[in-house]
Amino acid sequence: MYNILVVEDTAVVRKILENLIGSNPFFRCVSCKDFASVHEVMKQNVDFLAAVVDLNLPDAPNGEVVEEVLRHRIPTVVLTGSVDEPLRASLLAQGVLDYITKDASYSYRQVVKILERLRKNLSIKVLVVEDSLVCSNIMCNLLRKALIEVVVAKNGVEALRVLEKEPDIKMVISDHYMPEMSGFELVRQLREQPQYQNLTIIGVSAQGDPVMSAKFIKSGANDFLTKPFYQEEFYWRVFSALESMEMMEAIHKAVYVDVLTGIHNRRYLFEQGEKLFIEKHKFAGFGVCMFDLDEFKEVNDSLGHLIGDQLIAQFAGILKKTFADDLLGRYGGEEFVVISTRSEEALRKDIANFMYTVRCTLFTEKNLAMTCSVGVCFEPMTSLNESLGAADAQLYQAKAFGRNRVEPYDSEVA
Numbered sequence: 155m156y157n158i159l160v161v162e163d164t165a166v167v168r169k170i171l172e173n174l175i176g177s178n179p180f181f182r183c184v185s186c187k188d189f190a191s192v193h194e195v196m197k198q199n200v201d202f203l204a205a206v207v208d209l210n211l212p213d214a215p216n217g218e219v220v221e222e223v224l225r226h227r228i229p230t231v232v233l234t235g236s237v238d239e240p241l242r243a244s245l246l247a248q249g250v251l252d253y254i255t256k257d258a259s260y261s262y263r264q265v266v267k268i269l270e271r272l273r274k275n276l277s278i279k280v281l282v283v284e285d286s287l288v289c290s291n292i293m294c295n296l297l298r299k300a301l302i303e304v305v306v307a308k309n310g311v312e313a314l315r316v317l318e319k320e321p322d323i324k325m326v327i328s329d330h331y332m333p334e335m336s337g338f339e340l341v342r343q344l345r346e347q348p349q350y351q352n353l354t355i356i357g358v359s360a361q362g363d364p365v366m367s368a369k370f371i372k373s374g375a376n377d378f379l380t381k382p383f384y385q386e387e388f389y390w391r392v393f394s395a396l397e398s399m400e401m402m403e404a405i406h407k408a409v410y411v412d413v414l415t416g417i418h419n420r421r422y423l424f425e426q427g428e429k430l431f432i433e434k435h436k437f438a439g440f441g442v443c444m445f446d447l448d449e450f451k452e453v454n455d456s457l458g459h460l461i462g463d464q465l466i467a468q469f470a471g472i473l474k475k476t477f478a479d480d481l482l483g484r485y486g487g488e489e490f491v492v493i494s495t496r497s498e499e500a501l502r503k504d505i506a507n508f509m510y511t512v513r514c515t516l517f518t519e520k521n522l523a524m525t526c527s528v529g530v531c532f533e534p535m536t537s538l539n540e541s542l543g544a545a546d547a548q549l550y551q552a553k554a555f556g557r558n559r560v561e562p563y564d565s566e567v568a
């Protein structure tokens with residue numbers, strides 16, 4: 155739960171903000187109606203994710219509250235009746251994150267949108283690639299003020315090294331003119347590699363070359379910024395690129411992830427499995443394993459489907475942990491498939507470990523002892539479907555031979 159400080163003297167506006175912010179399950183609203191109460195709250199050393207403050211309060215008519223909140227290093231969004239250029243410049247110079255005019259109900263939803271963005275930013279890491287220290291510092295400070303973690307590189311070569319070391323970087327903001335490797339070249343090289351297809355890239359360059367933005371976007375960047383830029387433009391371009399990225403992640407999850415277990419679904423398994431099958435000659439091996447819980451129907455029938463669901467999810471969790479380096483998916487109800495490109499020996503060892511773990515585990519709150527059967531196909535086949543069919547036939551054998559075993563029978567994995 156994140157605390158949000160709301161400072162607003164008009165009761166109606168305060169109520170609207172309290173309702174909008176309070177209806178977000180991640181936020182707890184702490185509201186103050188005047189400057190005096192802000193002082194009191196500040197004495198309590200509460201951690202605030204952000205503050206939404208009215209510029210003019212009866213006991214602080216000249217924006218003193220903004221200064222006070224910023225002094226406590228709280229990211230601040232200012233609410234104001236109107237804003238002209240001198241006010242805008244002075245607010246931004248003070249270090250305000252953004253300002254919103256109270257002219258429509260949309261404004262208040264925009265406030266919540268910014269707060270929600272700040273919350274999500276806590277788990278975002280951005281790489282800034284820029285050879286000019288001044289420009290790099292401007293961008294880094296803006297990103298940090300919006301609670302984004304920042305790493306820096308001075309050119310494209312360094313950026314590639316950083317990205318390899320820190321795979322959790324979600325976005326790259328890159329200048330073009332840099333020694334050793336330019337921004338275009340960096341974008342081009344990144345887009346050639348499969349692991350960087352979903353990386354969000356914003357190109358940056360100074361005015362002067364009118365086709366620079368087109369060149370950046372054609373090389374694979376998602377957006378472009380011309381230096382010098384306004385703080386607002388920087389933030390809204392970065393934020394909207396992050397939102398597009400998150401939307402794509404959500405769509406990907408809806409299409410490819412099984413809701414109950416959180417592991418990949420059958421669609422993903424087949425799509426990725428086909429790719430691996432085509433390239434199987436490049437790998438140490440190609441094994442297809444089919445896992446099925448034994449006498450699982452009995453659990454549903456005696457304890458209900460909710461316990462059955464918990465059991466399936468727990469079972470999938472053990473699979474995920476054991477076969478972390480392989481392609482794993484939920485094939486059907488309580489059937490799971492692992493497609494491995496590791497050596498047969500390595501895969502056999504992990505199947506044996508998995509069987510051991512399942513036998514030692516007590517499942518769900520009912521402490522159920524369960525077993526599973528496994529069908530494995532290590533043989534080279536002419537298609538993925540044929541490999542899956544062979545593994546399925548072996549699974550059938552494992553069930554027929556009494557369950558709780560691996561087929562083809564092997565003393566090491568049984």
Ligand SMILES: Nc1nc2c(ncn2[C@@H]2O[C@H](COP(=O)(O)OP(=O)(O)OP(=O)(O)O)[C@@H](O)[C@H]2O)c(=O)[nH]1
Pocket residue numbers: 414446447448449450451452454458459460461462463466486487488553557
């Ligand atoms: N709770 C729950 N049950 C599921 C789900 N998907 C499939 N099932 C149930 O899984 C059970 C599978 O039963 P069977 O195919 O007879 O297999 P089994 O009882 O495990 O017996 P063997 O496989 O022969 O050892 C059925 O009762 C399905 O309704 C699910 O998502 N949640």
